[in-house]
Amino acid sequence: MFISRLIRALLLDINLYEEIEHDKSSIWQSMVVVLLASLAAGLYTYNLGGVKGLIVGTVLAFAGWIVMSFLIYLVGTKLFPGTDTKTNIGEILRVLGFAGAPGIFLLVALLPVINNFAWVVILIIWVWRLVAMIIAIKQALDFKNTWSAIWVCVIGLIAYMLVYIILLFAYGLPKPIWT
Numbered sequence: 001m002f003i004s005r006l007i008r009a010l011l012l013d014i015n016l017y018e019e020i021e022h023d024k025s026s027i028w029q030s031m032v033v034v035l036l037a038s039l040a041a042g043l044y045t046y047n048l049g050g051v052k053g054l055i056v057g058t059v060l061a062f063a064g065w066i067v068m069s070f071l072i073y074l075v076g077t078k079l080f081p082g083t084d085t086k087t088n089i090g091e092i093l094r095v096l097g098f099a100g101a102p103g104i105f106l107l108v109a110l111l112p113v114i115n116n117f118a119w120v121v122i123l124i125i126w127v128w129r130l131v132a133m134i135i136a137i138k139q140a141l142d143f144k145n146t147w148s149a150i151w152v153c154v155i156g157l158i159a160y161m162l163v164y165i166i167l168l169f170a171y172g173l174p175k176p177i178w179t
Helices: 002-010 014-022 024-079 089-099 101-110 112-140 146-171
Strands: none
Touching (some): 002 024, 024 112, 024 146, 089 112
16 A cells, blocks of 8 residues: 555555555555655765765654644645645645655755756756645645645745754755755
8 A cells, every 4th residue: 555655655656645644554655655755865976975964854854744734734724725625734744745756856866967058957856846835735634726726835944944044054964956
């Protein structure tokens, strides 16, 4: 069932996110997806900072899922809820966990033949994840239109980036992989 769900997440299957939203036991599968994507991010940052890059990149990517989930939850339920929005943080964690599945393909950017075009791979993965995130949030927050999900995701991403930048300056965290 896990592999099937992972493939459906990669294929942006709308029904998967509705299924995940209601399946409380899928939090463990979501965590595995996030862990795999986080390890891929860690391996990519290994090239930038050695073992420290591997550890920090993996931990930050995993923690980013939790932070992003809380920010999206707050924005989507407190600031801009839809008329039918009824959700909890567990649902958001589950759907955003699976929405992060394209991050596993960050490993492709490590291939020597891709070296000069790693930024293209990163851009494709980023857009893929954003689309998955919008689909997931639309389902989890029961929005009637996609634009509501887009705005919640964009505001959540901006808030996330502000938190990241503050931590970057405060603690000297590694630069984002796109720099």
